[in-house]
Amino acid sequence: MKQFFDSILNVAVPDPDDARRRRLLNILLLGNTVAVLLGVLAILITALTSEQLNEPDTRILIIGIFASTLGLMGIYQVNRRFSGRWAALLYLLFLNLIFAFTDSPDQLSNGRSLFLFTIPIAISSLILIPEASFLFAVIGGGIVGGLALSINQPINLFSLIGFLMLALVSWLSARSLEIALKDLRAINANLDQEVIDRTQALSASLDRERIEAGRNQAILNSIADGVIVFDKKWNATLANPAIKSILDLPLELIINKNFRELIEHPKLAAKSRGLLYAMIEHDTQPMGFRIIWGEKTISVSAAQVYDNREDNTNIGTVTVFRDFTREAEVEKLKSTFVAIVSHELRTPLNAILGYAEMFKEAVYGPMNDKQVNMSDRIMKNTQRLLGLINDLLDQAQMEAGKLTIQIAPLKPAELLDTLHGLMDKTASDKRLRLTSEIDDDLPETLIGDSARLQQILVNLVTNAIKFTDQGEVCVRLLRADDAKWGIEVEDTGQGIPASDIPFIFDTFRQVEGATTRVHGGFGLGLAIVKQLVTLMSGDIKVESTIDVGTKFVISLPLVIP
Amino acid sequence: MSEQALIIEDDEDLADIFAEALRGVGYEVEHIADGKLAENRLNTGIAPFIILLDMHLPHVSGADLLTSIKRDGRFEKTTIIITTADARMGDMYQEQADFVLIKPISFVQLRDITARLKPK
Numbered sequence: 001m002k003q004f005f006d007s008i009l010n011v012a013v014p015d016p017d018d019a020r021r022r023r024l025l026n027i028l029l030l031g032n033t034v035a036v037l038l039g040v041l042a043i044l045i046t047a048l049t050s051e052q053l054n055e056p057d058t059r060i061l062i063i064g065i066f067a068s069t070l071g072l073m074g075i076y077q078v079n080r081r082f083s084g085r086w087a088a089l090l091y092l093l094f095l096n097l098i099f100a101f102t103d104s105p106d107q108l109s110n111g112r113s114l115f116l117f118t119i120p121i122a123i124s125s126l127i128l129i130p131e132a133s134f135l136f137a138v139i140g141g142g143i144v145g146g147l148a149l150s151i152n153q154p155i156n157l158f159s160l161i162g163f164l165m166l167a168l169v170s171w172l173s174a175r176s177l178e179i180a181l182k183d184l185r186a187i188n189a190n191l192d193q194e195v196i197d198r199t200q201a202l203s204a205s206l207d208r209e210r211i212e213a214g215r216n217q218a219i220l221n222s223i224a225d226g227v228i229v230f231d232k233k234w235n236a237t238l239a240n241p242a243i244k245s246i247l248d249l250p251l252e253l254i255i256n257k258n259f260r261e262l263i264e265h266p267k268l269a270a271k272s273r274g275l276l277y278a279m280i281e282h283d284t285q286p287m288g289f290r291i292i293w294g295e296k297t298i299s300v301s302a303a304q305v306y307d308n309r310e311d312n313t314n315i316g317t318v319t320v321f322r323d324f325t326r327e328a329e330v331e332k333l334k335s336t337f338v339a340i341v342s343h344e345l346r347t348p349l350n351a352i353l354g355y356a357e358m359f360k361e362a363v364y365g366p367m368n369d370k371q372v373n374m375s376d377r378i379m380k381n382t383q384r385l386l387g388l389i390n391d392l393l394d395q396a397q398m399e400a401g402k403l404t405i406q407i408a409p410l411k412p413a414e415l416l417d418t419l420h421g422l423m424d425k426t427a428s429d430k431r432l433r434l435t436s437e438i439d440d441d442l443p444e445t446l447i448g449d450s451a452r453l454q455q456i457l458v459n460l461v462t463n464a465i466k467f468t469d470q471g472e473v474c475v476r477l478l479r480a481d482d483a484k485w486g487i488e489v490e491d492t493g494q495g496i497p498a499s500d501i502p503f504i505f506d507t508f509r510q511v512e513g514a515t516t517r518v519h520g521g522f523g524l525g526l527a528i529v530k531q532l533v534t535l536m537s538g539d540i541k542v543e544s545t546i547d548v549g550t551k552f553v554i555s556l557p558l559v560i561p
Numbered sequence: 562m563s564e565q566a567l568i569i570e571d572d573e574d575l576a577d578i579f580a581e582a583l584r585g586v587g588y589e590v591e592h593i594a595d596g597k598l599a600e601n602r603l604n605t606g607i608a609p610f611i612i613l614l615d616m617h618l619p620h621v622s623g624a625d626l627l628t629s630i631k632r633d634g635r636f637e638k639t640t641i642i643i644t645t646a647d648a649r650m651g652d653m654y655q656e657q658a659d660f661v662l663i664k665p666i667s668f669v670q671l672r673d674i675t676a677r678l679k680p681k
Contacts, residue, residue: 347646
């Protein structure tokens with residue numbers, strides 16, 4: 001029904017104001033037509049009951065009615081097909097014309113029918129343009145005035161003023177309506193644009209998400225590491241194909257299962273079980289450890305996933321499983337190798353050293369000076385070789401991450417006593433003084449790894465002696481501030497060129513090839529010192545002036561028992 | 562009568578040097594190169610004054626020998642000197658032994674230590 005009315009009332013034009021006016025005009029036309037048809041019905045009924053059909057007035061009336069109907073249909077066609085403006089103008093003129101004949105000139109100009117001419121004024125501002133009300137106030141006024149003059153009556157000025165007032169009110173209200181509509185349309189247009197923009201943004205972000213998801217899936221499928229994603233309750237929600245071969249389990253036994261089922265799997269070594277339970281029970285930060293799964297060693301790392309939209313709540317964990325079997329074997333071999341080398345190299349060197357000492361000590365009879373001197377040289381060279389082996393082993397251990405710091409209470413003064421015991425002879429052999437100072441502020445006992453600190457001191461002093469030809473090597477233990485203590489080793493040696501300072505802590509390096517030949521040194525001592533200091537959360541610096549000397553300054557965290 | 566010293570060391574040269582150092586200060590020295598043989602010898606009722614024990618031995622390890630020595634009341638008065646090339650292992654046995662010497666062991670050092678131990 002509504003569709004039917006819409007189809008006969010609406011006119012499809014791009015301008016919404018035009019469409020609105022034309023629809024309004026069509027409604028009026030339809031109303032008028034219905035009114036006219038009702039009029040015809042009324043006349044017919046009256047005529048049938050009072051037999052006045054042949055009266056000339058009635059005939060004129062009927063002709064008028066037919067003419068009106070035709071006129072209305074004509075205007076309707078103009079409105080539909082040609083122009084809303086012209087149709088409205090025609091309709092309004094038509095109304096005025098009809099009104100001019102509906103009553104006696106007397107009543108029309110100054111009586112009961114005077115109000116009829118207000119109708120086109122009010123309608124015109126709605127179906128034509130707002131200002132048209134003034135035009136029809138003038139036309140209505142003209143007709144009323146003309147009718148009054150035609151019957152020699154005075155013109156009713158109040159009615160003309162009334163027409164103009166009505167025109168003014170119509171104009172204002174129609175204009176307000178149009179402005180309001182325009183604003184509304186502008187708002188709607190903005191809203192539409194907003195909806196379009198938002199929709200596009202949403203679809204773009206959905207596209208991105210889809211691409212991202214596809215990419216992530218491809219990454220997951222192609223990497224060699226096994227990945228399982230768990231939700232907050234440690235139920236596996238996602239796993240990649242690699243996990244199948246790493247754990248030798250079908251995906252069905254992993255996905256949608258709780259992690260606890262995997263932990264209870266008989267392939268998992270009992271000692272690894274605790275590690276995994278610890279991981280799921282303590283919601284700790286990203287971590288890594290190794291587990292034994294059947295014949296395999298698997299490294300496990302886990303990272304918690306946080307929802308960054310909502311105050312960073314934990315929404316699950318991503319765990320990565322890497323087959324570490326080969327690496328673990330290599331590490332074990334390396335460790336065994338280091339232990340064997342350590343034993344196999346030291347034992348024969350010990351024998352060389354021991355026999356040389358026996359010569360020197362004249363165990364099997366007196367020796368001449370030359371022979372004693374030769375034993376000394378054998379011993380010295382053997383010691384040097386031992387030093388190199390120790391450095392190499394330390395380096396190997398450090399690279400394997402096996403060198404650890406073992407802390408316990410220690411007395412700094414004892415470090416210096418031991419240092420003197422070990423190094424005094426080396427220094428005096430080169431006619432150098434080895435001196436040491438200890439800061440009064442330094443606590444008598446502090447926490448540290450005495451063996452490693454001793455190693456640092458020996459390495460630095462050995463180095464200092466090696467590169468100093470005259471003067472002294474001075475070792476100072478001092479308290480830097482409330483939280484730090486320090487070691488300084490200063491010599492009066494040849495100094496290090498500024499350009500070489502950045503490299504002196506590198507493994508296997510010594511400043512300039514020529515120096516190597518003069519001193520026969522090996523670049524591991526400083527590298528080991530640097531790594532040990534780093535392991536102790538400390539920091540090492542060097543200051544050096546050519547031909548004046550070098551000072552190594554180590555700063556370490558101070559922990560008092 | 563001179564004090565008895567038992568050297569358990571698989572390297573013949575080192576055993577020779579150690580023996581020479583100990584003999585030099587007046588010990589009566591016996592040398593065994595194998596863990597299993599050492600175990601048998603220790604069960605024969607001897608109570609040496611000093612045992613110089615290498616940790617790295619064939620058949621029965623130094624660590625196992627150390628455990629059985631510590632368990633046996635007969636060796637209560639015996640001074641146990643551990644010799645090892647592995648500094649970490651040395652730390653581990655610090656508690657159980659009287660001395661831990663890390664290889665290389667100096668002839669002079671061993672001679673001086675054992676000389677001091679000897680009752681005057």
